[in-house]
Amino acid sequence: MEYRKIKDEDDDGGTISDDIENPRGKGFPGPGVASVSNVPPREQAKWKRKTIVTLALTFLTSSQAILIVWSKRAGKYEYSVTTANFLVETLKCALSLAALARIWKNEGVTDDNKLSTTLDEVIVYPIPALLYLVKNLLQYYIFAYVDAPGYQILKNLNIISTGVLYRIILKKKLSEIQWAAFILLCAGCTTAQLNSRSDQVLQTPLPGWIMAIVMALLSGFAGVYTEAIIKKRPSRNINVQNFCLYIFGMVFNAVAILVQDFDAVMNKGFFHGYSIITTLMILNHALSGIAVSMVMKYADNIVKVYSTSVAMLLTAVVSVFLFGFNLTLAFFLGATVVSVSVYLHSAGKPQR
Amino acid sequence: MEYRKIKDEDDDGGTISDDIENPRGKGFPGPGVASVSNVPPREQAKWKRKTIVTLALTFLTSSQAILIVWSKRAGKYEYSVTTANFLVETLKCALSLAALARIWKNEGVTDDNKLSTTLDEVIVYPIPALLYLVKNLLQYYIFAYVDAPGYQILKNLNIISTGVLYRIILKKKLSEIQWAAFILLCAGCTTAQLNSRSDQVLQTPLPGWIMAIVMALLSGFAGVYTEAIIKKRPSRNINVQNFCLYIFGMVFNAVAILVQDFDAVMNKGFFHGYSIITTLMILNHALSGIAVSMVMKYADNIVKVYSTSVAMLLTAVVSVFLFGFNLTLAFFLGATVVSVSVYLHSAGKPQR
Numbered sequence: 175m176e177y178r179k180i181k182d183e184d185d186d187g188g189t190i191s192d193d194i195e196n197p198r199g200k201g202f203p204g205p206g207v208a209s210v211s212n213v214p215p216r217e218q219a220k221w222k223r224k225t226i227v228t229l230a231l232t233f234l235t236s237s238q239a240i241l242i243v244w245s246k247r248a249g250k251y252e253y254s255v256t257t258a259n260f261l262v263e264t265l266k267c268a269l270s271l272a273a274l275a276r277i278w279k280n281e282g283v284t285d286d287n288k289l290s291t292t293l294d295e296v297i298v299y300p301i302p303a304l305l306y307l308v309k310n311l312l313q314y315y316i317f318a319y320v321d322a323p324g325y326q327i328l329k330n331l332n333i334i335s336t337g338v339l340y341r342i343i344l345k346k347k348l349s350e351i352q353w354a355a356f357i358l359l360c361a362g363c364t365t366a367q368l369n370s371r372s373d374q375v376l377q378t379p380l381p382g383w384i385m386a387i388v389m390a391l392l393s394g395f396a397g398v399y400t401e402a403i404i405k406k407r408p409s410r411n412i413n414v415q416n417f418c419l420y421i422f423g424m425v426f427n428a429v430a431i432l433v434q435d436f437d438a439v440m441n442k443g444f445f446h447g448y449s450i451i452t453t454l455m456i457l458n459h460a461l462s463g464i465a466v467s468m469v470m471k472y473a474d475n476i477v478k479v480y481s482t483s484v485a486m487l488l489t490a491v492v493s494v495f496l497f498g499f500n501l502t503l504a505f506f507l508g509a510t511v512v513s514v515s516v517y518l519h520s521a522g523k524p525q526r
Numbered sequence: 527m528e529y530r531k532i533k534d535e536d537d538d539g540g541t542i543s544d545d546i547e548n549p550r551g552k553g554f555p556g557p558g559v560a561s562v563s564n565v566p567p568r569e570q571a572k573w574k575r576k577t578i579v580t581l582a583l584t585f586l587t588s589s590q591a592i593l594i595v596w597s598k599r600a601g602k603y604e605y606s607v608t609t610a611n612f613l614v615e616t617l618k619c620a621l622s623l624a625a626l627a628r629i630w631k632n633e634g635v636t637d638d639n640k641l642s643t644t645l646d647e648v649i650v651y652p653i654p655a656l657l658y659l660v661k662n663l664l665q666y667y668i669f670a671y672v673d674a675p676g677y678q679i680l681k682n683l684n685i686i687s688t689g690v691l692y693r694i695i696l697k698k699k700l701s702e703i704q705w706a707a708f709i710l711l712c713a714g715c716t717t718a719q720l721n722s723r724s725d726q727v728l729q730t731p732l733p734g735w736i737m738a739i740v741m742a743l744l745s746g747f748a749g750v751y752t753e754a755i756i757k758k759r760p761s762r763n764i765n766v767q768n769f770c771l772y773i774f775g776m777v778f779n780a781v782a783i784l785v786q787d788f789d790a791v792m793n794k795g796f797f798h799g800y801s802i803i804t805t806l807m808i809l810n811h812a813l814s815g816i817a818v819s820m821v822m823k824y825a826d827n828i829v830k831v832y833s834t835s836v837a838m839l840l841t842a843v844v845s846v847f848l849f850g851f852n853l854t855l856a857f858f859l860g861a862t863v864v865s866v867s868v869y870l871h872s873a874g875k876p877q878r
Binding site for chain 1: 541679701703706709710713714715716720722724725727728740852853855856858859860862865869870873874
């Protein structure tokens with residue numbers, strides 16, 4: 175395993191929190207943006223890039239959830255989900271290639287941005303896609319034990335599993351305060367999602383718990399493994415790395431179409447049941463996927479988890495205006511705990 | 527105002543957290559009790575005393591809540607509450623006097639433990655009792671705007687008001703992490719108390735919110751003021767200070783009997799409706815009151831708030847076994863947040 179190599183180039187791991195808040199931690203005295211001017215220009219550029227990809231991920235994730243609510247309001251999914259997933263992967267491949275073409279034109283083809291690769295480099299790329307496939311298969315079985323809202327709550331175990339696997343596999347340290355913040359993030363997100371039927375989760379039978387934990391581990395492992403792959407070759411162009419990731423996504427989803435929806439596609443056509451919302455969702459998923467890769471490259475899984483958690487809260491607030499949802503007391507309490515968690519993650523970063 | 531004087535003797539304010547957890551903070555490396563041996567004996571004795579009074583308060587507060595549940599199960603309050611309150615104050619006076627008598631016998635009468643006092647010393651003692659009286663009067667009016675479970679939730683505002691007034695009046699500093707911990711304590715306690723009807727609290731009309739905030743400020747001010755009085759004369763024996771506090775409590779409660787329950791007491795007798803549970807509750811309230819004073823003397827209001835919050839959680843757990851209550855998911859989430867808050871309060875203490 176060559177993951178330890180990552181550590182060498184990754185001494186900016188301590189600045190994780192900068193993506194979430196302005197750099198107010200121990201490294202940067204003085205409040206807010208003003209202090210950024212004390213930071214060397216290279217660090218500042220890195221910080222800016224991290225901030226942009228993180229904000230993009232947050233925005234895309236929250237609009238994703240809003241599109242899902244919108245599509246549910248509009249009626250049931252009429253299209254086959256496998257074809258949509260396939261199109262998402264195809265679009266991501268196309269966007270990566272388009273970005274590469276522009277880079278080749280401007281900078282020429284180099285070792286870092288050429289598409290040709292070695293078996294040694296490419297062999298690890300199918301693994302995240304495979305892990306997600308196994309997780310998605312398990313998803314069908316867990317609904318025998320918990321209902322959909324219960325599953326939403328159990329999914330917050332992802333937060334803890336990501337933190338633990340991030341520590342074990344990537345060997346990156348979080349301070350004790352940051353661990354406390356991570357536990358709070360999980361508790362806060364769960365609290366914000368509480369509703370009158372949430373207590374049923376506690377009645378989940380043991381096989382349900384085991385599957386939820388296994389799924390959280392698979393999901394966390396896929397995320398952390400993707401980060402490991404991408405950061406293993408820091409100088410390699412992210413668009414090449416994305417292309418390799420997504421091409422396997424295309425292959426696996428093509429297989430899924432054949433296995434699951436072959437008849438439907440043959441009888442009703444590939445694009446049967448597509449609407450404007452479907453198209454927007456595919457576009458959004460593709461852009462979110464690319465944003466996740468960017469966050470893995472320029473930040474890390476911890477930032478990703480914070481980003482998607484804050485997105486969940488934003489979605490709820492936006493839904494109040496769009497769909498007339500009511501915010502619960504539990505939501506306010508959960509949002510408070512998540513906000514404090516974001517602050518603590520920033521305040522508690524390890525001293526260098 | 528002479529509160530600033532308190533600061534001079536109170537340079538042990540930074541060790542607040544030691545009462546709650548074993549000393550694992552920055553000052554004491556190494557885990558658990560083993561590290562206590564590195565601390566000078568005087569500090570160790572202080573730490574031990576703080577721990578004992580804090581544990582006593584936690585135990586008494588949680589058993590108090592259990593007695594209340596027990597008495598409610600047994601039926602409605604049949605006795606007059608004012609007579610019970612009067613007896614609580616009387617018992618506290620008697621216990622303080624008994625303790626003093628023993629000290630006089632062993633150590634002789636000194637300036638610090640003599641009962642005779644100056645007007646200058648005694649004039650501040652009725653103030654906490656008066657504040658509580660006003661708060662209890664307001665309590666009748668707030669129920670026009672919120673129901674009892676809603677009031678329980680709004681009472682958690684006490685946590686924030688105590689923290690703010692502790693900072694302003696006693697001029698003692700909490701670190702940023704400790705402030706974050708305090709917000710979490712409030713959010714965690716509220717989360718733990720959530721139930722299906724909690725969202726009604728959000729519909730509380732403005733006058734209800736204002737009264738809840740005023741009550742929280744009165745309660746917080748009474749607590750912080752009591753600490754100020756007790757710590758103003760650090761060498762003064764706590765039993766003398768308690769006697770002065772409680773004698774005014776007796777007077778105010780005697781007035782309350784005359785105003786509210788004079789007819790009932792005259793017609794049915796002073797001890798009408800008393801049962802074993804009533805007697806136990808009076809005993810418990812008296813001991814809790816003394817424990818609160820001790821915590822004010824040897825620790826502070828912050829420790830008191832943590833102690834009573836943890837007691838609330840303990841009560842819920844014990845109620846599962848005693849009364850077959852079910853713990854909710856919200857309770858587990860709230861308990862997690864409170865536990866992290868206790869840890870952060872300890873880990874985040876200001877460096878000396």
